[in-house]
Amino acid sequence: MNIQQALQLASHKLSDSSPSAMLDAQVLLTHILQCNTAHLMAWPETELDERQASHYLMLVQQRQQGSPVAHLTGQREFWSLDFFVNDCTLIPRPETETLVDFILDRFSDKQNLKVLDMGTGTGAIAIAIASERPDWTIFASDFSPEALELAMKNSKAHQTESITFIRSDWFEDITSSDFDIIISNPPYIADSDPHLQEGDVRFEPRSALIAGKTGMDDIMHLCLHARAFLKKNGWLILEHGYNQKQQVADCFTLNRYDGIKQVQDLSGHTRMTAGRNA
Ligand SMILES: C[S@@+](CC[C@H](N)C(=O)[O-])C[C@H]1O[C@@H](n2cnc3c(N)ncnc32)[C@H](O)[C@@H]1O
Structure with missing residues (x-):
């Protein structure tokens, strides 16, 4: 052949x-x-x-x-970098590059910012940012030890070893409270969503995908608690589902973030919301 x-x-x-x-x-x-x-x-x-x-x-x-192609090859490209992937966390998706783009656009390399990527998975977001802003102080957390091990392997491969990895159930073991930016692509799919029966997600861990009955549990938790870990005027930046635009905006407003911005991905879906700790 x-x-x-x-x-x-x-x-x-x-x-x-x-x-x-x-x-x-x-x-x-x-x-x-x-x-x-x-x-x-x-x-x-x-x-x-x-x-x-x-x-x-x-x-x-x-x-x-x-089986997802990325699981068969053990790799997936994100932000033009090759990431090792496996079935312990999400395969990085192109729409998540919207978050990285937003940060690089908005915050110049002249500032030395302190950033926390929560639910880092493969480390995609933290490593992409670290590769572009090597002087920033970057932390990345996940509650899955297997995901953290994978993220550390990726960090080593991309020579972004200055990232500090923390095992933590959301904010439980986060000890700093002076972040300029907290960013996350948390689980946001409703447990009854029929998309869970289709395509690659069937092979990804439910703990990386599902957030309760409406898909909003983790977003609400992050919105509620992030302010206590952000500097004044620090930013919370979250990815969410294409159909959660209004619910997420309401959640940011309810928790008194200001300067709320929503950004579309390349397919024209609003997939990211950011707000400032007023
Ligand atoms: C949607 S995946 C995102 C992975 C990666 N940030 C990305 O964008 O490709 C969500 C991640 O959140 C982690 N996670 C889920 N619940 C968590 C919790 N309670 N505390 C910390 N991390 C959590 C999962 O292990 C998973 O790695």
Whole structure:
């Protein structure tokens, strides 16, 4: 089997189970061959050896059964950085880059800010910010020891080892109360949401996804408690669901944040709310 045949075979096999069959086939094959997509295009007649072919077919079969591509390759790109991923936390999503963009746009590298990324998961947000603002003081927390281990591995790979990782159930073990920015992409899906039965989320831990009956439990908790850990005029910045715009704005208002801003992701959905500790 050569590269072209391998891609055709997999995109055919995956056409019913994946919305991005050819892309999935390419990512899996670049992973097996340790090359980039340009190589696949340039050398379609290169033969896979027996070991490569059987490994590839095994991954295609797992993908057919629903496993996320990122779990099969162990990697996902976020903010143009490669992150190790596994099934202990969320696979970083492109919409979360909206939060990183907002921070870099708004806060210049002239200031030395103290930032806390809560529910850091793979460390995606904290590491992306640290890679752009190496002089900032960055903390990242999660209640999952496995997620923290993964985040520390990613931090080492991206040489952002100045990030301090803390195991904490939200604010329970956070001892500083002078953050300039608290940022989080918390769980925000309602426990009965039918999307939980579809796509990659079926393979991600429920503790990274679900926040009670309405999906608002963790957002409400963060809104209520973050002010005690922020400096005056410090910012709370949260990602949320595309359909939670009004509820989250109300939650920020109720908890007396001011200067509330809501930002859309690249698909035009409002996915981020920020407010200042007045
Ligand atoms: C939606 S994922 C976000 C992961 C990562 N920040 C990202 O954007 O890709 C939510 C994260 O919050 C963590 N988490 C859930 N409940 C938590 C709690 N009570 N305290 C701390 N972290 C929590 C989960 O372990 C998970 O890593």
